[in-house]
Amino acid sequence: MSSDRGLVTIRKALLSDFDKIVEVEASSFKRPYPPALLFSLLHLHSDMFYVALASGEIVGYAVGAKRCDSGGHVISIAVRPEWRRKGIGTKLMEALLDTFKKRGLKRAVLEVAVSNREAIAFYERLGFKTIALLKSYYPWGEDAYLMAKEL
Ligand SMILES: CC(C)(COP(=O)(O)OP(=O)(O)OC[C@H]1O[C@@H](n2cnc3c(N)ncnc32)[C@H](O)[C@@H]1OP(=O)(O)O)[C@@H](O)C(=O)NCCC(=O)NCCS
Numbered sequence: 001m002s003s004d005r006g007l008v009t010i011r012k013a014l015l016s017d018f019d020k021i022v023e024v025e026a027s028s029f030k031r032p033y034p035p036a037l038l039f040s041l042l043h044l045h046s047d048m049f050y051v052a053l054a055s056g057e058i059v060g061y062a063v064g065a066k067r068c069d070s071g072g073h074v075i076s077i078a079v080r081p082e083w084r085r086k087g088i089g090t091k092l093m094e095a096l097l098d099t100f101k102k103r104g105l106k107r108a109v110l111e112v113a114v115s116n117r118e119a120i121a122f123y124e125r126l127g128f129k130t131i132a133l134l135k136s137y138y139p140w141g142e143d144a145y146l147m148a149k150e151l
Pocket residue numbers: 028029076077078079080083084085086087088089090091111112113116117118119121122123125
């Protein structure tokens with residue numbers, strides 16, 4: 001699937017996008033996923049891995065996976081800082097949630113660090129609700145909210 005909206009294009013990720021995805025990750029997180037993990041996700045979940053292009057450059061990505069309970073898991077999403085608040089994250093999530101629905105998945109779930117207020121506001125705007133607190137979810141000891149949205 002590929003969709004053009006204004007200057008931003010959302011399309012499935014290609015293996016050749018890997019280096020740019022690593023750059024987006026590094027620019028977006030204090031503790032980025034290791035490149036090897038992103039590489040595995042690109043291989044294992046390429047059917048649910050989207051990138052956003054603006055002015056021909058990859059400026060964001062979102063990746064998900066099917067869970068064994070008929071839900072879809074939003075594994076990660078990021079938009080380069082200078083491209084935020086332009087609706088790109090929303091477009092990436094729409095592409096991913098649309099794919100979940102087409103696969104017959106009934107619910108999307110994700111984890112977000114309790115300190116990540118920007119992402120929590122973003123997910124709430126998309127209709128996600130906090131359903132649980134996951135104590136010490138992250139390796140550095142921080143708690144996470146488990147959020148979910150019915151599809
Ligand atoms: C979360 C993230 C992907 C959002 O991407 P984005 O392209 O800026 O999101 P959008 O422009 O589509 O935002 C849609 C809405 O979400 C909310 N939102 C997004 N960022 C927000 C912020 N920093 N503060 C408050 N609300 C915010 C707003 O309601 C926004 O609509 P508005 O701009 O009209 O007010 C981006 O901030 C990011 O990459 N963060 C770092 C990585 C990260 O934390 N990922 C999530 C890990 S769980």
